[in-house]
Amino acid sequence: MSVTVQAVLDSLSRIPGPDGRTPLDRSPALSEIVVQGDKVMFSIAIDPRRAAEFEPLRRAAAAAVGHLAGVSSALVSLTAEQPAKAATPAHDHGHAHRRPAQPSADDKKLPGVTHIVAVASGKGGVGKSTTAANFALALQALGLKVGLLDADIYGPSVPRLFNVHGQPEVSDDEKLIPKEPFGLKVMSIGFLVDEEAPMVWRGPMVMSAVTQLLRDVAWAPLDVLVVDMPPGTGDAQLTLAQNVPISGAVIVSTPQDLALIDARRGISMFQKVQVPILGVIENMSYFVCPNCGSRHDIFAHGGARAEAERLGVKFLGEIPLTMDIRERSDSGRPIVISAPDSPQTAIYLSIASAVWEQLSSGTHVKPAPSIVIE
């Protein structure tokens, strides 16, 4: 039987909150408690400049809840976000919560990780996760040390793309140990929550969970950590873009007009929080017939390239819609690993080279063009 929220609150009543006096269960710093099966998630709002000081509090809260009957894991994180305890609708367009305080550059750094690259899309279903996985593997094929964080809380896909499942192991210094399919360090929110359970998250919970997956995972040393972002441009995504120390963002779009409008929103979101855009990828750009090998421009391909040019951001490449990409992704062996000499892999490799060239030379850090959305 699932633990009750009341039992969780009771276990927190013996722990003083961040002010040192008010018990955590009654502290305004405590977020909503989310119970999913045998997993419990919540966050504690603190001043981000004093994050290290509050780590013992976080651990104490996690231990207290972790010991309750019916709880297999407690995902507790420190966040700069002030929780809105009133029950807000559980979607990311809610504006009920306040914007988080902006942490300083030092608070945001991730030790031992040189670059964080966000892979984002203005909407779901454009192949963002498939692209992020193959892009990460292509960076690795260039000889880099690479990790992939599946932060797509609404539909984690790393378990499916790499056929890896189950709870991660925990190291002696209490860090989650990433799984390593094909030598790529991967961590997914899907390892920690039941993949089948309906996911109802509020914006702040998304942020706390992702913050924990960044900070409490043994990522280092890495040249690049690829973050598969939740799709969309709502508050949750904006908060993430703002709080995660991202070197740059890659936007995935399909060629259709509607997807392009969303892609434009994605670009504008990152620019709003001064995250450089590394470029745009057009996925499902054209269809290659598996029988005759001929190419069909189903969606009048080229829309994303034209849009990128119009917006003054780099166009990184066109990935075709092929059975091979889909079948290999869905069977847990992405194409860059299972067909390294295929023409599709060559495209992912060229995209990875173009991104790494910008990151390693620092040319991506230039004043961004400003985009106006009517």
Ligand code: ADP
């Ligand atoms: P998103 O992360 O944007 O929701 P996914 O990466 O999960 O999208 O992709 C959605 C579906 O489309 C998956 O079944 C995936 O295998 C398929 N897919 C993605 N990109 C391609 C492609 N280039 N060719 C064929 N199928 C693709």
